[in-house]
Amino acid sequence: MGDRILLDPSAPGQAWVAGIQPRRNLLFRSDEQRTKLFAANLDLVVLVVAPSPPLSPELVLRTWVACRAADIPLLLVINKADLLNPDERLDLQVLHLLPVDPADAPQTLSISLLERPEQAASDLGEQLNGKVSLILGQSGMGKSTLVNLLVPDAGAQTGEISEALNSGRHTTTHTRMHMLPAGGALVDSPGFQAFGLSHLKADTLDGVFDWMLRERSNCRFYNCKHVNEPGCGIIAAELAGRLDPAWRSFYLSLHEETRQARKRDLLG
Numbered sequence: 001m002g003d004r005i006l007l008d009p010s011a012p013g014q015a016w017v018a019g020i021q022p023r024r025n026l027l028f029r030s031d032e033q034r035t036k037l038f039a040a041n042l043d044l045v046v047l048v049v050a051p052s053p054p055l056s057p058e059l060v061l062r063t064w065v066a067c068r069a070a071d072i073p074l075l076l077v078i079n080k081a082d083l084l085n086p087d088e089r090l091d092l093q094v095l096h097l098l099p100v101d102p103a104d105a106p107q108t109l110s111i112s113l114l115e116r117p118e119q120a121a122s123d124l125g126e127q128l129n130g131k132v133s134l135i136l137g138q139s140g141m142g143k144s145t146l147v148n149l150l151v152p153d154a155g156a157q158t159g160e161i162s163e164a165l166n167s168g169r170h171t172t173t174h175t176r177m178h179m180l181p182a183g184g185a186l187v188d189s190p191g192f193q194a195f196g197l198s199h200l201k202a203d204t205l206d207g208v209f210d211w212m213l214r215e216r217s218n219c220r221f222y223n224c225k226h227v228n229e230p231g232c233g234i235i236a237a238e239l240a241g242r243l244d245p246a247w248r249s250f251y252l253s254l255h256e257e258t259r260q261a262r263k264r265d266l267l268g
């Protein structure tokens with residue numbers, strides 16, 4: 001999905017596919033068996049989150065890592081703003097999950113697709129028009145509602161319909177590309193169980209976490225693994241309140257995930 005092809009018109013209404021242009025970027029996820037391509041040539045990944053159903057911090061982190069690894073900008077859309085108390089800042093809560101320099105933090109956009117659809121359409125249009133964006137998010141966050149709002153003939157089925165049918169049939173099962181009337185497109189990805197990142201290289205992971213890892217320069221041992229070594233600079237920064245220990249544990253678990261996958265590849 002998202003490849004740019006070169007067409008060679010042969011006769012009116014007909015054309016040969018003459019070639020596929022080099023892909024500008026590729027967004028992958030992996031599962032137990034293999035690596036899967038979400039889409040190619042993306043300008044933006046949109047992660048839709050909301051106060052309800054409960055947010056998965058893991059998915060936010062994994063989406064952020066995958067985007068940074070593929071060098072694709074991420075937009076965090078905070079939907080269902082109507083369900084938030086006036087002093088509740090879900091956007092800041094979501095950003096706090098990420099081990100990122102505030103200057104490098106993804107953009108956020110708070111909307112209510114249900115209560116303020118016109119405002120939402122105009123705010124989203126500003127960010128999405130003219131771009132090819134992949135829409136991601138847990139089930140129930142409002143992805144289909146968003147696609148239907150921006151692409152009137154998309155016919156994406158929303159939660160209400162699925163509840164009425166009381167079946168799994170509503171879930172998007174094919175990746176679809178919806179053209180935006182003002183230019184650009186939305187790529188609607190099928191639901192998936194796990195956003196595996198075992199395909200990432202250790203160096204890439206370190207690059208993604210560069211902001212946290214700058215404290216590495218203070219580690220006593222050059223080969224410090226930042227697990228429980230004495231004199232670890234990252235742990236010291238945690239004790240000083242500069243870094244959230246959850247970030248390091250997530251970083252270490254991703255490295256473990258890639259190690260396990262390499263081991264499987266060697267055995268298999």
Ligand SMILES: Nc1nc2c(ncn2[C@@H]2O[C@H](COP(=O)(O)OP(=O)(O)O)[C@@H](O)[C@H]2O)c(=O)[nH]1
Pocket residue numbers: 079080081082083111112113114115137138139140141142143144145146157158159160
């Ligand atoms: N309260 C509230 N509900 C919303 C909003 N946007 C979508 N919903 C509802 O959330 C449910 C799930 O929406 P849907 O678009 O199917 O989510 P998807 O599973 O991510 O595609 C539906 O019942 C929508 O009507 C919103 O801004 N506020």
Ligand SMILES: [Mg+2]
Pocket residue numbers: 143144145157158159172
């Ligand atoms: Mg949906």
Ligand SMILES: [Zn+2]
Pocket residue numbers: 216219224225226227229231232233234235
């Ligand atoms: Zn260390």
